[in-house]
Amino acid sequence: MHHPQAASRTDAAQATSDILVRLRARAPRVHCVTNAVAQSFTANVLLAVGCVPSMTLSVEEIGSFVSGAQALLVNLGTFDAERRQATAIALEAATTNKVPWALDPVFVERSEARAAFARELIARRPAVVRLNHAEFATLADAVPSRDATMSYARSNRTVVAVSGETDLITDGQRIASISNGHPLMSKVSAMGCAGSAVLAACLAVETDALRAAIAGLAIIGVAGELAAERSSGPGSFAAAIIDAVHDLEPATLIARTRIN
């Protein structure tokens, strides 16, 4: 992390490992407002990392589910009336109960209505916004350079995590890059959504949202690398990455996290 107060590379990797250990020890419940395509895979990745997933979207229930959760993910992957309504109630419960939340504004570049809704949500101060290059470009009206992401994080008072070949994570003051992951990750549906859920889970055990975001992306990225070594294509990879998340050793995570 390039900043006077920033921890060293080793410290950041150690912090990531500590977060993983706390996830397994505390088993936080992570409520996910996510798209139908992603629900099952996301739940299995959260279970594998040691969390308890919950997924209900029912307007009668989601308030109490979120109130009792330790973190919340809002993913816009299927932007329907049910999920918009669920999101409104979920955010009210999260705000009242100080439940940290992450936003994954999936596919905002494909629909202006979705982008407008994402902007409203960002104004409600997610701890982290996690998105890819095209999504960042749509919301920030800029290429996701180091300067542009830091500026966007500052003006929206949130942590921004832009994923790509190298992930950029910034709170507007500090900035880090992570170069973990594997090309097969882009060949599995809902891999990004599941990664955002892990990131949200990290918020449950780490109050420094920048640290939590780094940990979430490093955990899923390193697991992806390990899984690729044991896979023969995207189908076996989808199972192998769940195995890898489940079996991930803190020492391996420290050794393999490529953070700058």
Place this chain on the structure above:
Amino acid sequence: MHHPQAASRTDAAQATSDILVRLRARAPRVHCVTNAVAQSFTANVLLAVGCVPSMTLSVEEIGSFVSGAQALLVNLGTFDAERRQATAIALEAATTNKVPWALDPVFVERSEARAAFARELIARRPAVVRLNHAEFATLADAVPSRDATMSYARSNRTVVAVSGETDLITDGQRIASISNGHPLMSKVSAMGCAGSAVLAACLAVETDALRAAIAGLAIIGVAGELAAERSSGPGSFAAAIIDAVHDLEPATLIARTRIN
């Protein structure tokens, strides 16, 4: 099973095996009102055991789907308006056509509205209520001891199957315990839901609901043990248990069922 009229341990294992053989021979259709997270995994487990799954929740269709089915599962995993309405129609069709049904009151401990709905459904006399300790405690207001489960079964005139490290199954007169299964089963989303679907399937080929419930839990539990031997984590385990259900030999099932 501890009761004067109860069959011996060997007889119970044999009955379980007979039920598996009948499932494969008759390929009953099992309609599932289940949560979005569980639908795909549940369908694949039902296919693997030899059944035909159907899953529609559409109010225009579910009546005719249930009327022609051989068993019904009602799972409360996502308790939304669509599923509540679908459940009402499904139960009317099941009652009229004498389609046996099982109830899985998922997460009733997390929402009073859900618990109230579960109580209404239990009053409509499912053949089996399958639930875990926390769910039983919420609905029965008691720890799931042998006495408490038998009492609850008697007063609700249903078979109660409480799953845990040891499963307890009782119709209020007879009681059995099953000690099959593997810890990885709790690391796969929808594993319990899929197990309840197998249990519902057994009701399609066995009129003694206690026997059917025992068979359902034994089949999935033994398959879980076999799958764990071939897995390297929860991701590969989720695929391996489907393979194991599909390949389960009656002789293996008899040999490995740990029933008391």
Place this chain on the structure above:
Amino acid sequence: MHHPQAASRTDAAQATSDILVRLRARAPRVHCVTNAVAQSFTANVLLAVGCVPSMTLSVEEIGSFVSGAQALLVNLGTFDAERRQATAIALEAATTNKVPWALDPVFVERSEARAAFARELIARRPAVVRLNHAEFATLADAVPSRDATMSYARSNRTVVAVSGETDLITDGQRIASISNGHPLMSKVSAMGCAGSAVLAACLAVETDALRAAIAGLAIIGVAGELAAERSSGPGSFAAAIIDAVHDLEPATLIARTRIN
């Protein structure tokens, strides 16, 4: 293909291989209106074959998603109000923007309302209708013989692809049969739906809908055969067929396609 103008067996296999190569080169986006059980598996199969899946059903978004897509699949697997409405908007966008589409009228034999809706959709001229024997019998009121399928294709001015142990594909003038596939394919939920999605994808890169339908069925059938060689049951098979689709070599596809 038995017709004076029909290409030879070798030409048809070569055309299939060319379509696969174009899919990977162009990475078309395929929008799917499909059932909840099938969404995740379908998305993963489309990713494996080189496409970009999109799945939203939101009435506010689906129009713009379909307008920008290269092909559309309409699958009736869960025939609810949301999907009926989504289908209406999707077809309007497809017609306006000349996006080719395929129809998979799942389970029309189980519900008259569903069959009636399927007939309305067929009147709107899908490029291909892909269905099984029971579904064809319901819609065409005839056993799917070569004559009956050709006649149905002619009178509905569409390509008909009837899947079974041998698939029949006809545009009313030309007819071909494909004998690829493996029995395990019928043991995986949504396998047919995913196959129809691959078929729809082929329409994105091949204007001859008969050729596209043949390619779609051959690709998934050959992948199924290859996957079966590496599987130990339907669970591992579901992952292995995704691997096989992803790794399918054009030369292997040509060598193994059994077309007549």
